Amino acid sequence: MEDSATITESSLLSKLQSASDLSSIHHLFSVYLRPFSDIINKPNKHSKSSKANAETSTVIRSLAKQFLSFLSKALSFIPKRLSETPKIDSCYASELFEAYKLCLSCVDSVSSAISCKPHYLQIQRVRLIHCYEIWGRYEDAQKEGFSVLEFIEKLSDKRSGKRKGGVIPELGKENCDKDIAMLVNLSPIDFIMRLYAITLSMNNLNSYSNGGNTKIPKTGNDVSVLKLLLKVEDQLQSLTTTDGLLTQMTYVPLYFTALKFLCGPLSELIISERKDVLSGLEDVSFSLKLPNIQDAFHQFGQVFLSYHSSEKERDVYEDNRRSILAVAAASFTLSFATKENVKESTNFLRHLISADWVQANGLQFLFATLHNIGIVLYRINRLKEATKSFKLCCQAAWNCVLHFCKMLTSSSDKCSSDLSEDTIAGFATEACAKSAFLLDILYQCGSNKITKIFTDSLDNWSVGQSLFDQIPTPVALIKQWVKIQCKQIKEPESGHAVPTIYSLMSSSSKISKETFGILLEQELQAYKEMKPLNPTLCKTMQTTITNILLEKIYGTKDCSLEKSRILISKGRESRAYGFEGLNDCIKYLSEAISILSDYKSKDDNGPVCHLLAEAYSLRALCTQEAEPNSKKFIQDVGNALKLWSSQEHFQSGEHAQNTLTLLCHVADFLSLKGYMEEHSNIYETMIRIFTWKNMPLQDCLTMLWQSRSLSHALCASPVNEAFIMTLSNHCNLSKSMEFWISCMKGSKSLEVGFQQSFSLISTLSSPDSCKHNHATESLTVDQVKQAASDLTNSAPVSSNSFFLAAHLYYDLSERMIAQGLMIEALYYAKEAHCLRTKLLQRNFIYSIDQQNDTVSQKRKSATGKLNLFEWRNCVSDCKEASTRNSMFCDALLIGENQTQQNNDSQMSSQETIRPKLTRNSKKVAKPLPEKKTSSRVTRSSKQKSEVTCVCDEVKCWHCLPSEIMKSNSLTSIIQMKWECIRRRLLLRLLTGIGKCLGVRGEIQKAHEVFLEGISVLVHISTFHTSRFLISNAFLAELIEKNVTGDVFAIEHASILYSICWLALKSLCGKGTRKDGCDMSLIPITTIVSGLKLSFILCREVPVLFQKVSRLLAVLYTLSPSNEAFSMLSSSSNVVSESQWASFFHQASLGTHLNHQLFSRIGKQKDQKTTDVDGSSFCGSTSLSLLKVAPESIPDLEGFVLKFFEDLPCTTIICISMIGDDFASFLKDLLPYKPPTHAWILLSRLNSDSIPIVTLLPINSILTGSSEVNEDSSSSYKKSCDKSWHCPWGHTIIDNVAPLFKTILEENYTSSSGFPLEDTKKNRSLWWNQRIKLDQLLGDLLRDVEDLWFGPWKLLLLGECSDNKHLDSLQKKLMNDLKSESKIDVHESILKVIIGGGGHAASLQEEWLSESILKKGCFVGGSKCHSHETHHVPYPTKQDLILNAISEIGKEDLADRKPVILVLDFEIQMLPWENLPVLRNQEVYRMPSFASISSTFDRCHQFQENNSSIFPMIDPLDAYYLLNPAGTSPTVDELSMALKNHDLFMYFGHGSGVQYIPGDEIQKLDGCAATLLMGCSSGSLSLNGSYTPKGAPLYYLFAGSPVIVANLWEVTDKDIDRFGKAVLDAWIKTRSSSSKDCAQCTEISDRLKNMNIDGDKRKGKKKTSRNKSVNNTCSVSCKHRPKIGSFMGQARQACTLPFLIGASPVCYGVPTVKLSLDLTSTFALLYA
Secondary structure, three states: OOOOOOOOHHHHHHHHHHOOOOOOHHHHHHHHOHHHHHHHHOOOOOOOOHHHHHHHHHHHHHHHHHHHHHHHHHHHHHHHHHOOOOOOOHHHHHHHHHHHHHHHHHHHHOHHHOOOOOOHHHHHHHHHHHHHHHOOOHHHHHHHHHHHHHHHHHHHOOOOOOOOOOOOOOOOOOOOOHHHHHHHHOHHHHHHHHHHHHHHHOHHHHOOOOOOOOOOOEEOOEEHHHHHHHHHHHHHHOOOOOOOHHHOOOOHHHHHHHHHHHHHHHHHHHHHOHHHHHOHHHHOOOOOOOHHHHHHHHHHHHHHHHHHOOHHHOOHHHHOHHHHHHHHHHHHHHHHHHOOOHHHHHHHHHHHHHOOOOOHHHHHHHHHHHHHHHHHHHHOOOHHHHHHHHHHHHHHHHHHHHHHHHHHHOOOOHHHHHOOHHHHHHHHHHHHHHHHHHHHHHHHHOOOOHHHHHHHHHHHHHHHHHHOOOOOOOHHHHHHHHHHHHHHOOOHHHOOOOOOHHHHHOOOOOOOHHHHHHHHHHHHHHHHHOOOOOHHHHHHHHHHHHHHHHHHHOOOHHHHHHHHHHHHHHHHHHHHOOHHHHHHHHHHHHHHHHHHHHHHHHOOOHHHHHHHHHHHHHHHHHHHHHOOOOOHHHHHHHHHHHHHHOOOOOOOHHHHHHHHHHHHHHHHHHHHHOOOOOHHHHHHHHHHHHHHOOOOHHHHHHHHHHOOOOOOOOOOOOOOHHHHHHHHOOOHHHHEHHHHHHHOOOOHHHHHHHHHHOHHHHHHOOOOOOOOOOOOOOOOHHHHHHHHHHHHHOOOOOHHHHHHHHHHHHHHHHHHHHOOOHHHHHHHHHHHHHHHHHHHHHHOOOOOOOOOOOOOOOHHHHHHHOOOHHHOOOOOOHHHHOOOOOOOOOOOOOOHHHHHHHHHHOOOOOOOOOOOOOHHHOOOOOOOOOOOOOOOOOOOHHHOOOOOOOOOOOOOHHHHHHHHHHHOEHHHHHHHHHHHHHHHHHHHHHHHHHHHHHHOOOHHHHHHHHHHHHHHHHOOOOOOHHHOOOOHHHHHHHHHOOOOOOOOHHHHHHHHHHHHHHHHHHOOOOOOOOOOOOHHHOOHHHHHHHHHHHHHHOOOOHHHHHHHHHHHHHHHHHOOOOHHHHHHOOOOOOOOHHHHHHHHHHHOOOHHHHHHHHHHHHHHHHHOOEOOOOOEOOOHHHHHHHOOOOOOHHHHHHHHHHHHHOOOOOEEEEEEEEEHHHHHHHHHHOOOOOOOOEEEEEEEEEOOEEEEEEEEEEOOOOOOHHHHHHHHHHOOOEEOOOOOOOOOOOOOHHHHOHHHHHHHHHHHHHHHOEEOOOOHHHHHHHHHHHHHHHHHHHHHHHHHHHHHHHHHHHHHOOOEOOOHHHHHHHHHHHHHHHHHHOOOOOHHHHHHHHHOHHHHOOOOHHHHHHHHHOOOEEEOOOOOOOOOHHHOOOOHHHHHHHHHHHHHOOOOOOOEOOEEEEEOOOOOOOOHHHOOOOOOOOEEEEOOHHHHHHHHHHHHHHOOOOOOOOOEEOOOOEEEEEOOOOOOOOHHHHHHHHHHOOEEEEEOOOOOOOOOOHHHHHOOOOOOEEEEOOOOOOOOEEEOOEEEEOHHHHHHHHOOOEEEEEOOOOOHHHHHHHHHHHHHHHHOEOOHHHOOOHHHHHHHHHHHOOOOOOOOOEOOOOOOOOOOHHHOOOOOOOOOOEHHHHHHHHHOOOOOOOOOOOOEEEEEOOOEEOOEOOOOOOHHHHO
């Protein structure tokens, strides 16, 4: 235990002042001040003994004399220790507070003996209060504060004992003692204490003392911050400042302390609640005025400045730093809120920022606070005020940067040791960013001070850069300046001088030449990056800045390195602006090379060599572009590689990365040019760079693969074999597929992408035959799609993600092509193209130019290049590959090598790059072992996935992939991929050559070329064709084996079709024959089998699929009547000839559209789209309906039978026209040689009977052409600026019916033009010509019916509806024919003939004979089979049929079921529905059979509860668009109308795609029935081999059940008559014959009660597209009208029934109109 004797004053003060351990400080004070204990603890009682009082006074004086000096010093030291930063430990603080209170108690006890003013002790207590506030001990502070106030209160009420209100009593002038009078004279004290009282009375304000962060709550519109500020304002209002107070230095410290006590927490409140103060208070209904608070802040600042000016009080700032800075910021904030005293508060802040005594920490505080204030002002759109805050913010930031730089350079500054260079660099970067933001705000405000702020910031930066050379370049600042220039100056050529940094700052002495170089290079880079914003200005400024750098900054010899760098940059920029800058680029690069070469001879350092190598590489790239045939670039590449290889180290990581990029580009273009000698050196240099960067091998390969730098962009192989060979010298595992995949494990997208790039080989290899675990066997399409989706769904999507996802989709497309899945391949190719387009648009300014290059090569040259020695490797020619040294050759590690491979794969995946191996250490390549396999293959569907060996001599091509995959050798897999590419090219080339030879009539030579293609398909090596010759017998065996799992499926199909077609043509005796190899020796059954195999293989290639299908349809149609094909009749006992023929015929129609539909529905299934009612629409049913062919020939027969089982209940008539080679083939094949150049192929399909197929010869219809020409030449003159554009170009219709195109052209001219003079005569001439055209079109349609179809026009009619007499007559006739004629009559043909009624009366006996004898297939002609009279043994059958026809002919058979015409695209422009036989029938047209199935299926999905077999619509649920003018509906509105209504009607110009594009229509998952009454709204544009386009197809894709549209141009009044007639018919009262139908009556009654919405555009709003069965008639009710049933009568309403009336046609399927019993018309349709 220490006593007072051991504790001295000096030791105790020393410990108090500097000791870090204060744990016992209170105890030491207590021991040392123990003599005071008697006086302090003595009861406060007035003793009556004078002696006792005298003794006490003596003791007090003695203690005061002994301890007063110590107590004074202690009371000075303790507050400083309590205010230290960082704070001392809290337990030490408690010790000090106890010591503090003890000292005050001691001073209070001896105060009577001290000659000091009475308030001295209270001032010391106020200091204690401040210390309490610092430590958050607010209750103790409040207790001490009230003790001070009680002291002053006692002084005022000492005599009177009265209080006149308030915490501080109002002192009067009377009845006061001398002490009170003295206090009254000292009124500043009263004012000071009132300031303390205000602060202490505000509990919420106390929480903000010294940086408190307690948030004041807000509820609703009750803003507590405002209430608190107004309360403080009210209390300050009662105070008055004493005039002249500032001059009385006696009270300045007291006044300053009191103001600090009030303004400190008040400023913290305003700063913390700045958002509410600046923005929230704007909602207050009255103007916010706080003059007293602002005055208090102003007084605090003035007192501080006055106080600080005293020589003795220089440390007042350091003691009160936080409060001074906070008050300045709060005053600035409040001035914006009240819009008062802005200038004063701004000047005070500016004074603080520029003051030398404000250190870096204070500037940082101001910087952050002012930035936050500016952000609030910016967000509430007070931009001009925000600029003031940001200006001060930037001044504080730059002053802080300069202060930091001075601290770092001053070795005498003790603080410099705690300041890092990174801290300075980071703060300088932040200062640049804030200055850039200030420039942006100034630009938004339209300020003219942008240049001034920019130059001031650069001046500050340059000063800092002169003090600290590592300060970062002001990138953000210069970028923002350049961005503003690009926005402000749109036309730099207009004479406006665009300033550069050099022109702005050249007069400044603060910036050195070196600094100018740094700034100008950054400005140059900024203009490069801003190029998309203003390309013209950026190009001009880059040239200007580059010239300044070259001429004024780097013009001296000591700047050669910098000058060369700028020249290289200028060369890059010149090349970026197109081919015209190529020569300039080469010139700049050459100049840089010259300078660097001279410099290198003097100083051979690393940077020079790297820059020189870069220049050489760039010049090589540009030279090969400028001079493609020159070899100059080889020398530059060699020089660059020598320079890079001579360097041991790289200057920086960025330098190394740039070198890697250049090396990849050089390797790319060397590969493209065919120079492979330098590849090893290039890859060795790459590996050296990786070694220098200490990169693990896995990371190196991952990085190169991620950028796809392992092969050039056009290379079929994803990895260059030269790289693998080079890498193998450093890593044993480099040839293992598993090792490469392990390198990609860190990224799922990279791993999937790598496996995907080699999936072609796994496609070749059968899964059943490869039971081993190779690397790519488990990769599915869904995994690839998921990996791509993960890349593109990240936010934000980086360029690298676009790049990788595009590669994934591209490789997936290649994989689909290899499998023959062209629809999926096209879909993924489009996805890849879309992503790459986005990537290009994000990074480049580019355009796509059309190039029409013609390449003509001879066969010998072309095939020779594909059989060059360099193509040979151990895959393509395994016997010779092992005997030579080729870059393509590598061992297939099979058998004994497999064990070693597995052992190697178990090595550590973290293998590093090893030293290069010697040549002697390389492994010797081993060829594939040859194994004999059986050539016999079963056709069982269970074995169709096995690898098929098709030859006995050696392994065939189909045996090789599984061996390759077993090897697990990356090199072998790459070689296999190369061989696939080579064979595909060779196959396409051979196919093209064979076709050319066939056209020239050299059939035998063509056959030989095609057989050579077959050898490429099956032979393991194509370099030794003499060993493996293809014979006709082998070809037949190959076809029988049904090899469909081939990567060359499409090429295989094309060759088979070409061979079969040439073989068929040889049957006609054409071409050259050669003994031993005559194509006519190929049996017809083999030809048909080959065509069927081709049909299967090319099912996703529309053009080829159409040709194959059409040829098969023709052959099966010929089979019953032609002996050459008679064996086809007995080839199948299940499927008849007419079924085969009609199936293939429908498959040949609309092939492009079928695939587009399949792709669309497949995409919907893939995306699992949701229908409008929330149900999931996967489209699986639609996919099966749209499937055009099975996957193998054994499944074909069952597929055909299933096709006929699923036929819809409506009659479908397929029509196509055959011309050119097909017509010649038929003409040469048939014995009677019909004089025709075209044939009509017609198939009639019905679910109730077997199909009927006819092949009818047709002649050209030339009548009427001269009349049109004469009328045109003699007609009146008219004005027509536009000429008619034929939408179909040229088709076979133009050959057989040229009059049709002439009529349409004249119709367009007359309807579009108008007479130059409007007279009665001209109008009469105009009408005469229009009527003449109408008559010509009617005559043409009659000729088409009579001359082309003749009696077979009966096949176009629909089935009769519920005619009992007809049914009984047909049954009777069938029985009579069987009993009397003893023959089996084709029931379908008999039903059609009898059902023809009056149309059948003109049939002749020979037509009846032929139609009955044939098995549903008929080939027409005027001389058909006149010699085959022996086939008619029972002539009485004609009499029976004619009698039946005559009996039924007088009956009315007009009530027929609808028919759907499936028209070939080449003939769809004709108005077939207007043939006389069909004009009054219900006829629809569709582009393909699959589109019919799809429409029925989709409509049934939307009408789930509908039992009707046909789609149903409600005409009242309509939306119409009538001649939109002004504001038209938006695309979204029209899309919703199409989805949410049953009927959409458009009356206007064209098809309406100008209001809703076709792409938007096709996106819909359901669509209303559509009425398009514009010109050519139903016309389809043919585009060669591409998919036809047209509005009807858009609506069909969207799911519309029926579309009424016009095939050609129409006049408005006549088409309005047609439209009105159709609409009137739709809304008429149902026929009286249906009133007996209970269900019709029920639905009619329901519809009567419907509420019809009178809205102009919309009909009745439906809640769902689903229709209940109760709201429809039954399926059996015959009274339900359909949309197409009103077309015939509506045509008659037209003035020109053919020219206008024939134009509207119905696309779609029979669609039921809900019958309405409403007598009023649908008035809104015509509103």
